[in-house]
Amino acid sequence: MSHQPPPYQNYGPYQGRPNDSNTLSIVGIVLGCVAFLFCPPGFGIAGIVCGVVAKNKNERLANTAIGVSIAGLIIGMILGVVVFRGMYGG
Incomplete structure (x- = not known):
């Protein structure tokens, strides 16, 4: 008996099935939150990059990560x- 591949399913606008893992999205959200107080250019841009990579991997929280990082x-x-x-006058 040969193994049959699963039938094709249309998942809508996604390239494929949404990714169950949200690791990069969560890292992007954390980096975006850290960017509020510490080194916004470094942490903010790193969070945006993580969010974009997560979006390419179809992670569910990718848009949230991008928004929080921005x-x-x-x-x-x-x-x-x-x-x-405030510290130095201006």
Whole structure:
């Protein structure tokens, strides 16, 4: 008896089946949260990269990771400017 492959299933707009793992998405979300307070350009961009890679792997939380990382980058930069001006006048 030969093994038959499973029938083709249409999963909608995805390239394939959504990935059950959300590891890169969670790493992207954590990096985005860290970017609010520490080194926004470094952590924010790293979070965005993790989110984009997760999106390419069809992870469920990829869009959240990208959004949190972008918000962390922008808000972290604004907070940095505000704190810097408050400390040194300007």
